[in-house]
Amino acid sequence: MTNLIEARxxxxxxxxxxxxxxxxxxVVEGESFGFLGPNGAGKTSTMRMIGAVSPISAGSLTVLGLxxxxxxxxxxxxxxxxxxxxxxxLELTVTENLVMYGRYFxxxxxxxxxxVDDLLEFSQLTEKRDDKVEALxxxxxxxxxxxxxLINDPDLLILDEPTTGLDPQARHILWDxxxxxxxxGVTLLITTHYMDEAEQLCDRLVVMDKAQIVAEGSPSSLIExxxxxxxxxxRFAVGVxxxxxxxxxxxxxxxxILADRALLYTDDAxxxxxxxxxxxxxxxxxxxxxxxxEDVFLRLTGRSLVE
Amino acid sequence: xATPVAFRVFESEALWYRRVWRGSVFSSFLNPxxxxxxxxxxxxxxxxxxxxxxxxxxSYLTFLAPGxxxxxxxxTGAGEGSWKIMAGIKWRKSYHAKLATPIGVRDLVFGLxxxxxxxxxxxxxxxxxxxxxxxxxPLWQSLLAIGPALLVGVAMAAAxxxxxxxxxxxxxxxxxxRFVVIPMFLFSGVFFPITQLPEWLQPIAFIxxxxxxxxxxxxxxxxxxxxxxxWISIAYLTGWIVxxxxxxxxxxxxxxxx
Numbered sequence: 001m002t003n004l005i006e007a008r009x010x011x012x013x014x015x016x017x018x019x020x021x022x023x024x025x026x027v028v029e030g031e032s033f034g035f036l037g038p039n040g041a042g043k044t045s046t047m048r049m050i051g052a053v054s055p056i057s058a059g060s061l062t063v064l065g066l067x068x069x070x071x072x073x074x075x076x077x078x079x080x081x082x083x084x085x086x087x088x089x090l091e092l093t094v095t096e097n098l099v100m101y102g103r104y105f106x107x108x109x110x111x112x113x114x115x116v117d118d119l120l121e122f123s124q125l126t127e128k129r130d131d132k133v134e135a136l137x138x139x140x141x142x143x144x145x146x147x148x149x150l151i152n153d154p155d156l157l158i159l160d161e162p163t164t165g166l167d168p169q170a171r172h173i174l175w176d177x178x179x180x181x182x183x184x185g186v187t188l189l190i191t192t193h194y195m196d197e198a199e200q201l202c203d204r205l206v207v208m209d210k211a212q213i214v215a216e217g218s219p220s221s222l223i224e225x226x227x228x229x230x231x232x233x234x235r236f237a238v239g240v241x242x243x244x245x246x247x248x249x250x251x252x253x254x255x256x257i258l259a260d261r262a263l264l265y266t267d268d269a270x271x272x273x274x275x276x277x278x279x280x281x282x283x284x285x286x287x288x289x290x291x292x293x294e295d296v297f298l299r300l301t302g303r304s305l306v307e
Numbered sequence: 308x309a310t311p312v313a314f315r316v317f318e319s320e321a322l323w324y325r326r327v328w329r330g331s332v333f334s335s336f337l338n339p340x341x342x343x344x345x346x347x348x349x350x351x352x353x354x355x356x357x358x359x360x361x362x363x364x365x366s367y368l369t370f371l372a373p374g375x376x377x378x379x380x381x382x383t384g385a386g387e388g389s390w391k392i393m394a395g396i397k398w399r400k401s402y403h404a405k406l407a408t409p410i411g412v413r414d415l416v417f418g419l420x421x422x423x424x425x426x427x428x429x430x431x432x433x434x435x436x437x438x439x440x441x442x443x444x445p446l447w448q449s450l451l452a453i454g455p456a457l458l459v460g461v462a463m464a465a466a467x468x469x470x471x472x473x474x475x476x477x478x479x480x481x482x483x484x485r486f487v488v489i490p491m492f493l494f495s496g497v498f499f500p501i502t503q504l505p506e507w508l509q510p511i512a513f514i515x516x517x518x519x520x521x522x523x524x525x526x527x528x529x530x531x532x533x534x535x536x537x538w539i540s541i542a543y544l545t546g547w548i549v550x551x552x553x554x555x556x557x558x559x560x561x562x563x564x565x
Binding site for chain 1 (some may be wrong): 309310312315318319321322326327399400401402404405406407409410411549563564565
Protein backbone atom coordinates (compact mmCIF):
# COMPACT_ATOMS: atom_id res chain seq x y z
CA MET A 1 0.00 0.00 0.00
CA THR A 2 1.45 3.32 -1.01
CA ASN A 3 0.56 6.67 0.44
CA LEU A 4 -1.21 8.82 -2.15
CA ILE A 5 -1.12 11.83 0.11
CA GLU A 6 1.32 12.74 2.85
CA ALA A 7 1.02 15.93 4.86
CA ARG A 8 3.33 17.06 7.65
CA UNK A 9 2.78 20.25 9.55
CA UNK A 10 0.54 21.39 6.71
CA UNK A 11 -0.47 25.00 7.33
CA UNK A 12 -2.56 27.59 5.55
CA UNK A 13 -2.74 31.19 6.65
CA UNK A 14 -4.61 34.15 5.17
CA UNK A 15 -2.91 37.20 6.67
CA UNK A 16 -3.33 36.85 10.44
CA UNK A 17 -5.94 34.13 10.14
CA UNK A 18 -4.82 30.50 10.36
CA UNK A 19 -7.21 28.32 8.38
CA UNK A 20 -5.18 25.11 8.72
CA UNK A 21 -2.80 24.77 11.64
CA UNK A 22 0.08 22.33 11.20
CA UNK A 23 -1.89 19.15 10.51
CA UNK A 24 -0.39 15.70 9.80
CA UNK A 25 -2.20 12.97 7.90
CA UNK A 26 -1.73 10.44 5.15
CA VAL A 27 -4.09 8.79 2.70
CA VAL A 28 -3.47 5.26 1.45
CA GLU A 29 -4.17 4.13 -2.11
CA GLY A 30 -7.68 2.72 -2.55
CA GLU A 31 -9.11 3.98 0.73
CA SER A 32 -11.90 6.38 1.25
CA PHE A 33 -10.68 9.10 3.56
CA GLY A 34 -12.81 11.73 5.22
CA PHE A 35 -12.43 15.15 6.77
CA LEU A 36 -15.23 15.65 9.25
CA GLY A 37 -15.82 18.99 10.88
CA PRO A 38 -18.10 22.01 11.10
CA ASN A 39 -18.04 24.84 8.56
CA GLY A 40 -14.87 26.88 8.91
CA ALA A 41 -12.83 24.03 10.42
CA GLY A 42 -10.30 24.23 7.56
CA LYS A 43 -11.50 21.30 5.46
CA THR A 44 -11.93 23.18 2.20
CA SER A 45 -8.61 24.98 2.58
CA THR A 46 -6.94 21.60 3.01
CA MET A 47 -8.70 20.22 -0.08
CA ARG A 48 -7.63 23.23 -2.13
CA MET A 49 -3.98 22.74 -1.16
CA ILE A 50 -4.18 19.07 -2.10
CA GLY A 51 -5.85 20.03 -5.39
CA ALA A 52 -2.96 22.37 -6.23
CA VAL A 53 -5.17 25.44 -6.45
CA SER A 54 -3.95 27.08 -3.26
CA PRO A 55 -0.29 27.45 -2.25
CA ILE A 56 0.68 25.94 1.12
CA SER A 57 1.85 28.41 3.78
CA ALA A 58 4.10 26.04 5.74
CA GLY A 59 4.85 22.36 6.25
CA SER A 60 5.11 19.74 3.54
CA LEU A 61 2.60 18.10 1.24
CA THR A 62 3.06 15.34 -1.32
CA VAL A 63 0.16 14.23 -3.51
CA LEU A 64 0.55 11.24 -5.88
CA GLY A 65 4.28 11.59 -5.31
CA LEU A 66 4.21 15.14 -6.65
CA UNK A 67 4.74 18.56 -5.09
CA UNK A 68 1.54 20.61 -5.59
CA UNK A 69 3.56 23.83 -5.49
CA UNK A 70 5.93 22.80 -8.27
CA UNK A 71 4.09 20.22 -10.35
CA UNK A 72 0.61 21.81 -10.31
CA UNK A 73 -0.49 21.12 -13.90
CA UNK A 74 0.92 17.59 -13.88
CA UNK A 75 -0.76 16.82 -10.57
CA UNK A 76 -4.11 18.35 -11.54
CA UNK A 77 -4.15 16.25 -14.71
CA UNK A 78 -4.43 13.16 -12.46
CA UNK A 79 -7.05 14.50 -10.04
CA UNK A 80 -10.83 14.64 -10.18
CA UNK A 81 -12.28 17.58 -8.26
CA UNK A 82 -15.92 17.94 -7.24
CA UNK A 83 -16.23 21.41 -5.73
CA UNK A 84 -18.72 22.43 -3.11
CA UNK A 85 -20.18 25.15 -5.31
CA UNK A 86 -21.73 24.21 -8.62
CA UNK A 87 -19.72 25.50 -11.58
CA UNK A 88 -21.14 23.65 -14.56
CA UNK A 89 -21.80 25.51 -17.81
CA LEU A 90 -25.54 26.01 -17.58
CA GLU A 91 -26.16 26.93 -21.24
CA LEU A 92 -24.49 23.76 -22.47
CA THR A 93 -25.95 20.29 -22.57
CA VAL A 94 -24.96 17.48 -20.23
CA THR A 95 -22.75 15.88 -22.89
CA GLU A 96 -21.21 19.19 -23.92
CA ASN A 97 -20.17 19.83 -20.33
CA LEU A 98 -18.31 16.54 -20.28
CA VAL A 99 -16.71 17.14 -23.68
CA MET A 100 -15.58 20.62 -22.75
CA TYR A 101 -14.06 19.42 -19.49
CA GLY A 102 -12.29 16.56 -21.23
CA ARG A 103 -10.73 19.05 -23.62
CA TYR A 104 -9.16 20.89 -20.67
CA PHE A 105 -7.19 17.68 -20.08
CA UNK A 106 -6.31 17.65 -23.77
CA UNK A 107 -8.18 14.40 -24.35
CA UNK A 108 -9.05 13.86 -28.00
CA UNK A 109 -12.71 14.02 -29.01
CA UNK A 110 -12.75 10.29 -29.71
CA UNK A 111 -11.20 9.53 -26.32
CA UNK A 112 -13.87 11.66 -24.68
CA UNK A 113 -16.69 10.08 -26.68
CA UNK A 114 -15.50 6.67 -25.60
CA UNK A 115 -15.88 7.65 -21.94
CA VAL A 116 -19.01 9.79 -22.08
CA ASP A 117 -21.48 6.89 -22.48
CA ASP A 118 -20.08 5.06 -19.45
CA LEU A 119 -20.04 8.21 -17.35
CA LEU A 120 -23.62 9.09 -18.30
CA GLU A 121 -24.75 5.64 -17.36
CA PHE A 122 -22.82 5.72 -14.12
CA SER A 123 -24.36 9.06 -13.17
CA GLN A 124 -27.81 7.92 -14.35
CA LEU A 125 -28.04 10.79 -16.83
CA THR A 126 -28.16 8.88 -20.11
CA GLU A 127 -31.67 10.11 -20.84
CA LYS A 128 -30.68 13.68 -20.07
CA ARG A 129 -27.60 13.67 -22.27
CA ASP A 130 -28.87 16.34 -24.68
CA ASP A 131 -30.68 18.44 -22.08
CA LYS A 132 -29.35 21.78 -21.01
CA VAL A 133 -27.81 21.69 -17.54
CA GLU A 134 -29.99 24.64 -16.47
CA ALA A 135 -33.01 22.33 -16.44
CA LEU A 136 -31.49 19.62 -14.22
CA UNK A 137 -32.36 19.10 -10.55
CA UNK A 138 -29.79 19.71 -7.84
CA UNK A 139 -29.08 16.00 -7.44
CA UNK A 140 -28.59 15.55 -11.19
CA UNK A 141 -26.26 18.52 -11.36
CA UNK A 142 -24.20 17.05 -8.55
CA UNK A 143 -24.03 13.68 -10.30
CA UNK A 144 -22.98 15.42 -13.50
CA UNK A 145 -20.26 17.26 -11.57
CA UNK A 146 -19.02 13.89 -10.33
CA UNK A 147 -19.11 12.44 -13.86
CA UNK A 148 -17.19 15.50 -15.04
CA UNK A 149 -14.59 14.93 -12.34
CA LEU A 150 -14.15 11.35 -13.56
CA ILE A 151 -13.63 12.25 -17.24
CA ASN A 152 -9.82 12.00 -17.01
CA ASP A 153 -9.91 8.67 -15.11
CA PRO A 154 -8.32 10.28 -12.04
CA ASP A 155 -6.06 8.52 -9.53
CA LEU A 156 -7.67 10.50 -6.72
CA LEU A 157 -11.17 11.93 -6.46
CA ILE A 158 -11.65 14.96 -4.21
CA LEU A 159 -15.21 15.62 -3.06
CA ASP A 160 -15.92 18.77 -1.08
CA GLU A 161 -19.24 18.45 0.79
CA PRO A 162 -20.71 16.20 -1.92
CA THR A 163 -24.28 16.09 -0.59
CA THR A 164 -24.71 19.48 1.07
CA GLY A 165 -27.97 21.04 -0.06
CA LEU A 166 -29.47 17.83 -1.50
CA ASP A 167 -32.72 16.23 -0.39
CA PRO A 168 -32.54 12.83 1.38
CA GLN A 169 -33.40 10.80 -1.70
CA ALA A 170 -30.80 12.54 -3.86
CA ARG A 171 -28.24 12.00 -1.09
CA HIS A 172 -28.87 8.28 -1.04
CA ILE A 173 -28.53 7.98 -4.81
CA LEU A 174 -25.25 9.88 -4.58
CA TRP A 175 -23.94 7.74 -1.72
CA ASP A 176 -24.72 4.66 -3.76
CA UNK A 177 -22.72 6.03 -6.71
CA UNK A 178 -19.78 6.95 -4.50
CA UNK A 179 -19.89 3.54 -2.86
CA UNK A 180 -19.57 1.95 -6.29
CA UNK A 181 -16.53 4.06 -7.07
CA UNK A 182 -15.00 2.99 -3.77
CA UNK A 183 -15.57 -0.66 -4.69
CA UNK A 184 -13.88 -0.09 -8.04
CA GLY A 185 -10.82 0.92 -6.04
CA VAL A 186 -10.95 4.67 -6.65
CA THR A 187 -9.30 6.59 -3.82
CA LEU A 188 -11.81 9.06 -2.43
CA LEU A 189 -11.14 12.14 -0.37
CA ILE A 190 -14.34 13.48 1.17
CA THR A 191 -15.09 16.48 3.33
CA THR A 192 -18.37 16.57 5.15
CA HIS A 193 -20.13 17.97 8.17
CA TYR A 194 -22.62 15.11 8.11
CA MET A 195 -21.96 12.25 10.52
CA ASP A 196 -24.06 9.75 8.60
CA GLU A 197 -22.16 10.55 5.42
CA ALA A 198 -18.82 9.97 7.11
CA GLU A 199 -20.07 6.70 8.64
CA GLN A 200 -21.43 5.50 5.30
CA LEU A 201 -18.53 6.38 3.05
CA CYS A 202 -15.28 6.67 4.97
CA ASP A 203 -12.87 3.86 5.81
CA ARG A 204 -10.88 6.28 7.87
CA LEU A 205 -11.34 9.88 8.82
CA VAL A 206 -9.94 12.78 10.74
CA VAL A 207 -12.08 15.08 12.83
CA MET A 208 -11.16 18.73 12.28
CA ASP A 209 -12.02 21.60 14.54
CA LYS A 210 -10.64 25.14 14.58
CA ALA A 211 -7.95 24.44 11.97
CA GLN A 212 -6.62 21.36 13.75
CA ILE A 213 -7.07 17.61 13.65
CA VAL A 214 -8.56 16.51 16.97
CA ALA A 215 -8.97 12.76 16.31
CA GLU A 216 -8.21 10.14 13.68
CA GLY A 217 -9.42 6.61 12.98
CA SER A 218 -12.18 4.53 11.42
CA PRO A 219 -15.73 5.63 12.27
CA SER A 220 -16.26 2.62 14.56
CA SER A 221 -12.92 2.93 16.32
CA LEU A 222 -13.50 6.63 16.92
CA ILE A 223 -16.86 5.91 18.48
CA GLU A 224 -15.42 3.09 20.57
CA UNK A 225 -12.53 5.20 21.73
CA UNK A 226 -14.31 8.43 22.50
CA UNK A 227 -17.85 7.52 23.45
CA UNK A 228 -19.58 4.83 25.55
CA UNK A 229 -21.63 2.40 23.50
CA UNK A 230 -25.13 3.77 24.08
CA UNK A 231 -26.84 7.10 24.54
CA UNK A 232 -29.98 7.84 26.51
CA UNK A 233 -31.63 11.03 25.30
CA UNK A 234 -33.96 12.68 27.80
CA ARG A 235 -36.38 15.46 26.99
CA PHE A 236 -37.99 17.59 29.64
CA ALA A 237 -40.78 20.13 29.71
CA VAL A 238 -39.68 23.72 29.10
CA GLY A 239 -37.64 25.06 32.00
CA VAL A 240 -37.24 21.74 33.80
CA UNK A 241 -33.93 20.81 32.16
CA UNK A 242 -32.02 23.64 33.88
CA UNK A 243 -33.30 22.55 37.29
CA UNK A 244 -32.46 18.87 36.98
CA UNK A 245 -29.22 19.10 35.02
CA UNK A 246 -27.00 18.85 38.12
CA UNK A 247 -28.89 15.90 39.54
CA UNK A 248 -28.41 13.99 36.28
CA UNK A 249 -24.63 13.96 36.80
CA UNK A 250 -23.41 10.63 38.08
CA UNK A 251 -26.27 8.59 36.59
CA UNK A 252 -24.17 7.82 33.50
CA UNK A 253 -20.49 7.71 32.50
CA UNK A 254 -20.83 11.16 31.01
CA UNK A 255 -23.64 13.68 30.64
CA UNK A 256 -24.08 16.41 28.04
CA ILE A 257 -26.73 19.07 28.50
CA LEU A 258 -27.89 20.48 25.15
CA ALA A 259 -30.37 23.27 24.56
CA ASP A 260 -33.39 21.00 24.32
CA ARG A 261 -32.34 17.69 25.88
CA ALA A 262 -29.84 15.82 28.03
CA LEU A 263 -27.56 13.11 26.64
CA LEU A 264 -26.46 10.33 29.02
CA TYR A 265 -23.59 8.20 27.77
CA THR A 266 -23.59 4.68 29.16
CA ASP A 267 -22.56 1.10 28.42
CA ASP A 268 -25.88 -0.23 29.65
CA ALA A 269 -28.88 1.88 28.66
CA UNK A 270 -31.41 -0.37 30.35
CA UNK A 271 -29.71 -0.02 33.70
CA UNK A 272 -29.42 3.76 33.27
CA UNK A 273 -33.11 4.15 32.43
CA UNK A 274 -33.94 2.05 35.46
CA UNK A 275 -31.89 4.38 37.65
CA UNK A 276 -33.51 7.45 36.09
CA UNK A 277 -36.95 6.08 36.91
CA UNK A 278 -35.83 5.15 40.44
CA UNK A 279 -34.68 8.71 41.01
CA UNK A 280 -38.09 9.88 39.84
CA UNK A 281 -37.23 12.41 37.11
CA UNK A 282 -40.23 14.03 35.42
CA UNK A 283 -39.07 13.60 31.81
CA UNK A 284 -41.26 13.93 28.74
CA UNK A 285 -39.56 11.47 26.42
CA UNK A 286 -36.76 8.92 26.47
CA UNK A 287 -34.83 7.71 23.46
CA UNK A 288 -32.07 5.11 23.40
CA UNK A 289 -29.64 4.98 20.49
CA UNK A 290 -26.16 3.85 19.54
CA UNK A 291 -23.31 6.30 19.92
CA UNK A 292 -22.49 8.09 16.65
CA UNK A 293 -19.76 10.31 15.31
CA GLU A 294 -21.89 13.25 16.42
CA ASP A 295 -21.26 12.15 20.01
CA VAL A 296 -17.55 11.79 19.31
CA PHE A 297 -17.51 15.30 17.99
CA LEU A 298 -19.43 16.62 20.98
CA ARG A 299 -16.98 14.87 23.27
CA LEU A 300 -13.91 16.23 21.49
CA THR A 301 -14.98 19.81 20.96
CA GLY A 302 -17.78 20.44 23.41
CA ARG A 303 -19.98 21.59 20.53
CA SER A 304 -22.37 19.87 18.17
CA LEU A 305 -21.49 19.71 14.48
CA VAL A 306 -24.49 21.29 12.85
CA GLU A 307 -25.46 24.42 14.69
CA UNK B 308 0.87 16.76 -30.09
CA ALA B 309 -0.53 18.49 -27.07
CA THR B 310 -2.86 21.42 -27.67
CA PRO B 311 -1.33 24.63 -26.24
CA VAL B 312 -3.05 25.12 -22.89
CA ALA B 313 -4.23 28.70 -23.58
CA PHE B 314 -5.88 27.43 -26.74
CA ARG B 315 -7.97 24.97 -24.72
CA VAL B 316 -9.44 27.98 -22.92
CA PHE B 317 -10.13 29.62 -26.28
CA GLU B 318 -11.79 26.43 -27.45
CA SER B 319 -14.10 26.29 -24.44
CA GLU B 320 -15.12 29.91 -25.00
CA ALA B 321 -15.88 29.01 -28.61
CA LEU B 322 -17.94 25.99 -27.60
CA TRP B 323 -19.92 28.16 -25.22
CA TYR B 324 -20.31 30.93 -27.81
CA ARG B 325 -21.74 28.46 -30.30
CA ARG B 326 -24.69 28.17 -27.95
CA VAL B 327 -25.27 31.87 -27.36
CA TRP B 328 -24.02 33.52 -30.58
CA ARG B 329 -27.36 34.42 -32.14
CA GLY B 330 -28.10 37.52 -30.09
CA SER B 331 -24.60 38.90 -30.33
CA VAL B 332 -24.21 38.40 -34.08
CA PHE B 333 -27.47 40.22 -34.65
CA SER B 334 -26.40 43.16 -32.53
CA SER B 335 -22.91 43.31 -33.99
CA PHE B 336 -24.51 43.66 -37.42
CA LEU B 337 -27.41 45.85 -36.41
CA ASN B 338 -25.41 48.35 -34.34
CA PRO B 339 -23.21 49.65 -37.15
CA UNK B 340 -26.15 49.77 -39.55
CA UNK B 341 -28.24 51.81 -37.13
CA UNK B 342 -25.39 54.16 -36.25
CA UNK B 343 -24.42 54.72 -39.85
CA UNK B 344 -28.05 55.34 -40.80
CA UNK B 345 -28.82 57.72 -37.93
CA UNK B 346 -25.54 59.55 -37.52
CA UNK B 347 -23.87 59.04 -40.89
CA UNK B 348 -26.83 59.64 -43.15
CA UNK B 349 -29.32 61.42 -40.88
CA UNK B 350 -27.10 63.81 -38.99
CA UNK B 351 -24.59 63.69 -41.86
CA UNK B 352 -27.01 65.42 -44.26
CA UNK B 353 -27.17 68.40 -41.90
CA UNK B 354 -23.42 68.48 -41.39
CA UNK B 355 -22.64 68.20 -45.09
CA UNK B 356 -25.12 70.97 -45.94
CA UNK B 357 -23.25 73.32 -43.62
CA UNK B 358 -19.74 72.22 -44.59
CA UNK B 359 -19.42 72.16 -48.38
CA UNK B 360 -15.68 71.31 -48.05
CA UNK B 361 -16.56 68.29 -45.88
CA UNK B 362 -15.22 67.15 -42.51
CA UNK B 363 -11.47 66.78 -43.02
CA UNK B 364 -12.22 66.84 -46.73
CA UNK B 365 -14.81 64.06 -46.92
CA SER B 366 -18.56 63.57 -46.33
CA TYR B 367 -19.64 63.12 -42.71
CA LEU B 368 -20.57 59.48 -43.32
CA THR B 369 -17.11 58.74 -44.69
CA PHE B 370 -15.53 60.61 -41.78
CA LEU B 371 -17.65 58.80 -39.20
CA ALA B 372 -17.57 55.20 -40.44
CA PRO B 373 -13.89 54.30 -39.83
CA GLY B 374 -14.02 55.99 -36.42
CA UNK B 375 -17.10 54.03 -35.56
CA UNK B 376 -15.35 50.83 -36.63
CA UNK B 377 -12.61 51.50 -34.07
CA UNK B 378 -15.20 52.49 -31.44
CA UNK B 379 -17.20 49.30 -31.96
CA UNK B 380 -14.03 47.26 -31.56
CA UNK B 381 -13.24 49.22 -28.39
CA UNK B 382 -16.68 48.50 -26.91
CA THR B 383 -16.50 44.83 -27.82
CA GLY B 384 -13.14 44.62 -26.06
CA ALA B 385 -14.52 46.39 -22.98
CA GLY B 386 -17.48 43.98 -22.98
CA GLU B 387 -15.22 40.93 -23.15
CA GLY B 388 -13.12 42.24 -20.26
CA SER B 389 -15.95 43.17 -17.89
CA TRP B 390 -19.17 41.32 -16.93
CA LYS B 391 -18.02 38.15 -18.57
CA ILE B 392 -14.84 38.07 -16.48
CA MET B 393 -16.80 38.96 -13.33
CA ALA B 394 -19.18 36.07 -14.04
CA GLY B 395 -16.32 33.63 -14.50
CA ILE B 396 -14.72 34.66 -11.21
CA LYS B 397 -17.71 35.37 -9.05
CA TRP B 398 -21.11 34.33 -10.34
CA ARG B 399 -20.60 31.29 -12.52
CA LYS B 400 -17.23 30.33 -11.07
CA SER B 401 -16.40 28.72 -14.38
CA TYR B 402 -12.76 29.76 -13.97
CA HIS B 403 -12.56 27.73 -10.76
CA ALA B 404 -13.64 24.69 -12.77
CA LYS B 405 -10.98 25.37 -15.38
CA LEU B 406 -8.21 25.88 -12.83
CA ALA B 407 -8.95 22.51 -11.18
CA THR B 408 -7.58 20.99 -14.42
CA PRO B 409 -4.07 21.31 -15.90
CA ILE B 410 -4.99 24.87 -16.97
CA GLY B 411 -3.06 27.52 -15.03
CA VAL B 412 -3.83 31.21 -14.40
CA ARG B 413 -1.50 32.39 -17.15
CA ASP B 414 -3.07 29.98 -19.65
CA LEU B 415 -6.50 31.20 -18.59
CA VAL B 416 -5.67 34.88 -19.09
CA PHE B 417 -3.90 34.29 -22.41
CA GLY B 418 -6.80 32.14 -23.61
CA LEU B 419 -9.34 34.80 -22.64
CA UNK B 420 -7.34 37.48 -24.50
CA UNK B 421 -7.11 35.22 -27.54
CA UNK B 422 -10.87 34.82 -27.42
CA UNK B 423 -11.42 38.57 -27.00
CA UNK B 424 -9.25 39.12 -30.09
CA UNK B 425 -11.38 36.66 -32.04
CA UNK B 426 -14.62 38.37 -30.98
CA UNK B 427 -13.24 41.80 -31.93
CA UNK B 428 -12.11 40.38 -35.26
CA UNK B 429 -15.60 39.04 -35.95
CA UNK B 430 -17.35 42.27 -35.03
CA UNK B 431 -14.86 44.36 -37.02
CA UNK B 432 -15.23 42.13 -40.03
CA UNK B 433 -19.00 42.56 -40.01
CA UNK B 434 -18.54 46.30 -39.64
CA UNK B 435 -16.11 46.41 -42.57
CA UNK B 436 -18.66 44.66 -44.77
CA UNK B 437 -21.35 47.16 -43.70
CA UNK B 438 -18.97 50.02 -44.61
CA UNK B 439 -18.66 48.53 -48.08
CA UNK B 440 -22.46 48.26 -48.32
CA UNK B 441 -22.74 51.96 -47.39
CA UNK B 442 -20.19 52.72 -50.13
CA UNK B 443 -17.86 54.34 -47.62
CA UNK B 444 -14.80 52.56 -48.95
CA PRO B 445 -13.82 49.69 -51.27
CA LEU B 446 -13.52 46.20 -49.83
CA TRP B 447 -9.75 46.00 -49.50
CA GLN B 448 -9.49 49.33 -47.68
CA SER B 449 -12.28 48.35 -45.31
CA LEU B 450 -10.59 45.04 -44.57
CA LEU B 451 -7.26 46.75 -43.92
CA ALA B 452 -8.92 48.93 -41.30
CA ILE B 453 -9.72 45.80 -39.29
CA GLY B 454 -6.03 45.72 -38.26
CA PRO B 455 -6.04 48.86 -36.09
CA ALA B 456 -9.56 48.06 -34.84
CA LEU B 457 -8.30 44.70 -33.60
CA LEU B 458 -5.47 46.40 -31.72
CA VAL B 459 -7.85 48.83 -30.01
CA GLY B 460 -10.28 46.06 -29.11
CA VAL B 461 -7.67 43.80 -27.53
CA ALA B 462 -6.04 46.75 -25.75
CA MET B 463 -9.42 47.57 -24.18
CA ALA B 464 -10.11 43.92 -23.36
CA ALA B 465 -6.76 43.60 -21.58
CA ALA B 466 -7.06 46.91 -19.72
CA UNK B 467 -10.68 46.24 -18.72
CA UNK B 468 -9.85 42.72 -17.54
CA UNK B 469 -7.05 44.01 -15.34
CA UNK B 470 -9.59 46.39 -13.78
CA UNK B 471 -12.39 43.83 -13.42
CA UNK B 472 -10.21 41.33 -11.54
CA UNK B 473 -9.43 44.01 -8.98
CA UNK B 474 -12.97 45.04 -8.10
CA UNK B 475 -15.38 43.29 -5.75
CA UNK B 476 -18.74 43.82 -7.44
CA UNK B 477 -20.40 44.95 -10.61
CA UNK B 478 -21.48 48.38 -9.32
CA UNK B 479 -17.94 49.45 -10.16
CA UNK B 480 -18.33 48.07 -13.65
CA UNK B 481 -21.40 50.20 -14.28
CA UNK B 482 -19.35 53.22 -13.13
CA UNK B 483 -16.48 52.16 -15.37
CA UNK B 484 -18.74 52.13 -18.40
CA ARG B 485 -20.43 55.39 -17.47
CA PHE B 486 -17.27 57.34 -16.68
CA VAL B 487 -14.60 55.70 -18.84
CA VAL B 488 -16.00 53.76 -21.79
CA ILE B 489 -18.82 56.09 -22.86
CA PRO B 490 -16.80 59.33 -22.53
CA MET B 491 -14.02 57.66 -24.51
CA PHE B 492 -16.56 56.67 -27.14
CA LEU B 493 -17.85 60.25 -27.38
CA PHE B 494 -14.64 62.30 -27.14
CA SER B 495 -11.91 60.35 -28.96
CA GLY B 496 -12.47 61.79 -32.40
CA VAL B 497 -15.09 59.32 -33.58
CA PHE B 498 -17.92 61.83 -34.11
CA PHE B 499 -15.90 65.03 -34.61
CA PRO B 500 -12.21 65.92 -34.90
CA ILE B 501 -10.65 66.34 -31.48
CA THR B 502 -9.41 69.78 -32.57
CA GLN B 503 -13.00 70.82 -31.78
CA LEU B 504 -12.40 70.00 -28.11
CA PRO B 505 -11.20 72.69 -25.70
CA GLU B 506 -7.42 72.75 -25.87
CA TRP B 507 -6.94 71.47 -22.32
CA LEU B 508 -9.03 68.38 -23.12
CA GLN B 509 -7.17 67.40 -26.26
CA PRO B 510 -4.19 65.72 -24.54
CA ILE B 511 -6.65 63.42 -22.73
CA ALA B 512 -8.00 62.25 -26.08
CA PHE B 513 -4.42 61.54 -27.18
CA ILE B 514 -3.84 59.10 -24.36
CA UNK B 515 -7.00 57.04 -24.97
CA UNK B 516 -6.39 53.86 -26.94
CA UNK B 517 -9.48 54.63 -29.02
CA UNK B 518 -8.10 57.86 -30.49
CA UNK B 519 -5.06 55.99 -31.80
CA UNK B 520 -7.29 53.39 -33.42
CA UNK B 521 -9.61 56.03 -34.90
CA UNK B 522 -6.83 57.97 -36.55
CA UNK B 523 -5.28 54.82 -38.03
CA UNK B 524 -8.60 53.46 -39.30
CA UNK B 525 -9.46 56.84 -40.76
CA UNK B 526 -6.08 57.12 -42.45
CA UNK B 527 -6.59 53.73 -44.07
CA UNK B 528 -10.20 54.28 -45.15
CA UNK B 529 -10.25 57.97 -46.08
CA UNK B 530 -6.63 58.22 -47.13
CA UNK B 531 -5.87 61.28 -44.98
CA UNK B 532 -2.45 61.74 -43.43
CA UNK B 533 -2.43 60.23 -39.88
CA UNK B 534 -1.89 62.83 -37.14
CA UNK B 535 0.98 60.88 -35.65
CA UNK B 536 3.04 58.12 -37.24
CA UNK B 537 1.16 54.79 -37.24
CA TRP B 538 4.11 52.92 -35.77
CA ILE B 539 3.85 55.06 -32.65
CA SER B 540 0.15 54.22 -32.32
CA ILE B 541 0.80 50.53 -32.96
CA ALA B 542 3.52 50.47 -30.31
CA TYR B 543 1.29 52.40 -27.91
CA LEU B 544 -1.65 50.02 -28.30
CA THR B 545 0.62 46.97 -28.09
CA GLY B 546 1.91 48.45 -24.85
CA TRP B 547 -1.68 48.55 -23.53
CA ILE B 548 -2.19 44.91 -24.46
CA VAL B 549 1.02 43.76 -22.80
CA UNK B 550 0.55 45.91 -19.70
CA UNK B 551 -3.14 45.05 -19.31
CA UNK B 552 -2.48 41.31 -19.59
CA UNK B 553 0.50 41.47 -17.23
CA UNK B 554 -1.42 43.51 -14.67
CA UNK B 555 -4.32 41.03 -14.74
CA UNK B 556 -2.18 38.02 -13.81
CA UNK B 557 -1.39 38.74 -10.15
CA UNK B 558 -4.94 39.68 -9.05
CA UNK B 559 -6.33 36.72 -10.99
CA UNK B 560 -4.00 34.46 -9.03
CA UNK B 561 -4.89 36.14 -5.74
CA UNK B 562 -8.60 35.67 -6.31
CA UNK B 563 -8.73 32.25 -7.92
CA UNK B 564 -5.82 30.56 -6.19
CA UNK B 565 -5.73 32.16 -2.73
